[in-house]
Amino acid sequence: MSASSPNPKNTQRERLEAREHSILKAATEVFTAMGVDGTTMAEIARRAHIAEGTLYLYHKTKQDLLAVVVQNFWAELTQGAIEAVEVNAPVIEQLEQLATYHLTALIQQFDMVGLTYRARLRHGEPEYQLPKIREYVRIFDQIIERGIDRKELSSELPLWQCRDVLYGALEHSARTLLLREIPFDASVVEQLLVMFQPYRIDHTPKEQADPIETSTLRRLENIEAQLAILLGEKGSI
Amino acid sequence: MSASSPNPKNTQRERLEAREHSILKAATEVFTAMGVDGTTMAEIARRAHIAEGTLYLYHKTKQDLLAVVVQNFWAELTQGAIEAVEVNAPVIEQLEQLATYHLTALIQQFDMVGLTYRARLRHGEPEYQLPKIREYVRIFDQIIERGIDRKELSSELPLWQCRDVLYGALEHSARTLLLREIPFDASVVEQLLVMFQPYRIDHTPKEQADPIETSTLRRLENIEAQLAILLGEKGSI
DNA sequence: AGCCAATATGAGTTGCACTCATAATAACTG
DNA sequence: CAGTTATTATGAGTGCAACTCATATTGGCT
DSSP states (O other): OOOOOOSSSOSHHHHHHHHHHHHHHHHHHHHHHHHHHHOOHHHHHHHTTSOHHHHHHHOSSHHHHHHHHHHHHHHHHHHHHHHHOOTTSOHHHHHHHHHHHHHHHHHHTTHHHHHHHHHHOOSSSSOOOOHHHHHHHHHHHHHHHHHHHTTSBOTTOOHHHHHHHHHHHHHHHHHHHHHTTOOOOHHHHHHHHGGGGGGBOOOSOOOSOOHHHHHHHHHHHHHHHHHHHHHHHHHHO | OOOOOOSSSOSHHHHHHHHHHHHHHHHHHHHHHHHHHHOOHHHHHHHTTSOHHHHHHHOSSHHHHHHHHHHHHHHHHHHHHHHHOOTTSOHHHHHHHHHHHHHHHHHHTTHHHHHHHHHHOOSSSSOOOOHHHHHHHHHHHHHHHHHHHTTSBOTTOOHHHHHHHHHHHHHHHHHHHHHTTOOOOHHHHHHHHGGGGGGBOOOSOOOSOOHHHHHHHHHHHHHHHHHHHHHHHHHHO
């Protein structure tokens, strides 16, 4: 319990955390740059300035290390998404904000999508759900819940289907945009928001109805007025 | 050029093709059962009843063999999709048939999705497009083209965006359905078809319009007719 | 200072993709 | 059919990379 710690990395605790952090940083760099198969534990150790054996004190296997890297990515994404969404805006705008944020993040760090697929593979189970991804997806779910609470969305909205459509579509779109070297395309998000249209509940008083109907009504009113005049004349006879 | 070939596997050509086929079969089995990392070339060779070295006469690397397995899968899927789509049906129905076929196929052989992601990784390029997948996706494109030609779909339809939404959504949906052990869910396809609604061009003569507007119009026409008569009377005066 | 527990190390082990010298087989020729 | 060449098959051998472990080092405590 020595109160003196003039320089950082002094206590054991701090040193361990610094090491853990530098390992994570090194691993993230090498995995994203070289891909899973192109990455060697030796290279990660070298970049983290530790011996190869030490790496295994922090992470049992290469798979585990990859999983930590990927989970860390999604945790950071969750942070960013929380900041990107204005909880007081209309839910449709919140969805737009989330989708836009997600798409730009994927485009900027698309390597992570591939790494995520690799991290999901666990020897036994065919598909392992990463907890940090579940947390990330909860942001979407919460927006929808909020929308239903606020009566901005119908409670009929099929939650998990919309989730799959949104995230599936954005992932594929990000791949396409990268392939075509397009930095961003807002129309992708727009297109997706149409999906929620059937479940929107409109609260704004019907200012403008269908223009055809409007003109029809006007016609009707004109005629009624003329008719009233005629009838008045006629009636006076 | 000996015309006698009483039993199969007689000529060199036939023997090579049989070997190629048994390798592909063995590789597909092992890759899907054990995953890419769980698969050894030795095991594939054993199952194909050949020596390990022989395998390398047919496929340069494990990666290459994986790519062949995956491409073969998508080629078979293309065949199935062509059969599943009735080219004379309305395009919306064709889209439904294709989406349904795709979803069921993915659910039944979801391992192939993972293998496909692995097969796409080429040492240099971050994303390598598998030709057989492009061919498969062309079926979708052709349906849309047909729809535009037949004036059943608007030419405004953003082709690649709809493609990404459809395939991205179906892939994620398949994963979810498998995870929840649901064998199939038609509402997923239904939900997706809504996306095409804005681009549909309706050719059926407007049998029933909005009931309110219909009655309004009828009322209007009656009144106009009566008014014309009245005005005619008036004009005659 | 001196002891103990926690942490670090890198040479060594193991497993697997891939190679290569050699063998077997098929095809062709007279 | 024998002889010769070209094609295809083989499995022991090589190299690389994940992972282990006996030993060394360090930091905390009295």
